[in-house]
Every structure is written in structure tokens, then in C-alpha cells.
Amino acid sequence: MKRLLQLCVLFCTLFLATFNAASKSALPNPVLYFTGAEYFTSNGVTMVRYRFDVLNKDAYPADMFAASPNLPPCGANTKASRTWVDIYDQTGKRLYGFCALGKPGDLNGIWFALREDTVPPSYVYIEMNDRQTNTKYKSNLADTTL
Numbered sequence: 001m002k003r004l005l006q007l008c009v010l011f012c013t014l015f016l017a018t019f020n021a022a023s024k025s026a027l028p029n030p031v032l033y034f035t036g037a038e039y040f041t042s043n044g045v046t047m048v049r050y051r052f053d054v055l056n057k058d059a060y061p062a063d064m065f066a067a068s069p070n071l072p073p074c075g076a077n078t079k080a081s082r083t084w085v086d087i088y089d090q091t092g093k094r095l096y097g098f099c100a101l102g103k104p105g106d107l108n109g110i111w112f113a114l115r116e117d118t119v120p121p122s123y124v125y126i127e128m129n130d131r132q133t134n135t136k137y138k139s140n141l142a143d144t145t146l
Contacts, residue, residue, distance in 0.1 A: 030107070031055040032126055032139040034146060039116065046116040050144050052087075052124070054107035064130055065101050071131050074099030083130045087112045089121035090141055120144045 035051045060083075067079040074080035077100055086097040087110065096112035114120055123141040130137070 027137065028056055028059050029137050030057070030126055030128055030139040032124070032142040034143050035108075036146065037144075040113075042113075047113045048116055048118075048120070049111050049113045050120060050124075051109070051111045052126075052142060053110075054126075054139070057104045057107040060104040060107075060128075062103055064128075065103050065106065067102075068132065082132050083128050085110060086127050086129070087124055088127065090123040090125070091121075093121075095121075095124065 032052055032054055035053050038049050038051065040047055040049060064083045065081045068082040069079050071080070071082065074084070080099045081101050083101070084097060084099045085101060085107070087095045089095055098106075098110055101107065101110075110126065112124070121144060124144060125141050126139045128137040128139075129135075
């Protein structure tokens with residue numbers, strides 16, 4: 001009877017440890033949405049910046065966006081963040097990326113820009129690449145118009 005009780009305690013302990021580890025590592029995919037477009041001029045060329053936010057950005061821990069000098073740099077930036085965010089059109093063509101977001105709240109300012117005379121893709125999505133855990137989080141397809 002004592003042996004059976006020990007096995008039950010061991011099983012329950014392992015189950016709870018596994019459940020807690022799984023629930024801590026299971027983060028949701030980002031929910032991307034369009035917030036607006038703005039015109040600007042760069043080097044005499046009129047451009048349109050398409051802005052987006054991530055609805056569930058608060059679900060991601062701050063350490064996912066901490067400077068990570070132990071990971072490969074982003075160009076000359078040796079303190080790039082642990083998680084990089086790339087924006088793609090609906091066909092998978094990369095439009096722009098961010099490698100130095102400092103906190104989950106910075107996901108409210110992601111964007112890509114095109115020349116004013118360029119038709120934007122109908123839909124875009126993002127991939128958040130946690131370089132420390134080698135985990136990618138892919139968003140929904142979001143409209144590029146309101």
C-alpha cells in the first residue's frame with residue numbers, strides 16, 4: 001500500500017510539472033490588425049507607411065524582447081532583441097522586419113512602407129521568431145485597409 005501511494009504521488013508530481021511546463025511555454029500566435037496608413041516623403045519620394053498592432057501583445061513575456069548580445073547580431077546591432085518580427089505579404093514575400101523591439105508593447109508600432117504609386121498587398125501576416133528557443137509564432141492574415 002505504501003508503494004502504491006508513493007507511485008501515485010510520483011505520478012501526480014510528474015503530471016503537474018509537465019502541465020506547468022507546457023502551459024508556460026504555450027504562447028498564442030499573434031493576432032495582427034491594421035491600424036492605418038500615413039503618407040511621408042523620403043529622399044523626395046512619397047511613400048505610404050502601413051501600420052499594424054498585435055491585439056494580444058500582452059500575452060508575450062518581456063524577456064522575449066530583451067537585448068540578446070549572446071545571439072547573432074542584426075547587422076551592426078550587437079544587442080538585437082531575442083525575438084525578431086518579420087512582415088510578409090499573403091504570398092510569403094518578406095516586406096520588412098524588426099530586430100530591436102524592446103518590449104511586447106512595441107508590437108503596436110510595426111509597419112512596412114511602399115511607394116505611393118504601388119498597390120499594397122491585400123493581406124499581410126507577421127512571424128515572430130524567438131531566436132533563443134527557435135520558436136516561430138505566425139499571425140493571422142490582416143487586411144491592409146480599414
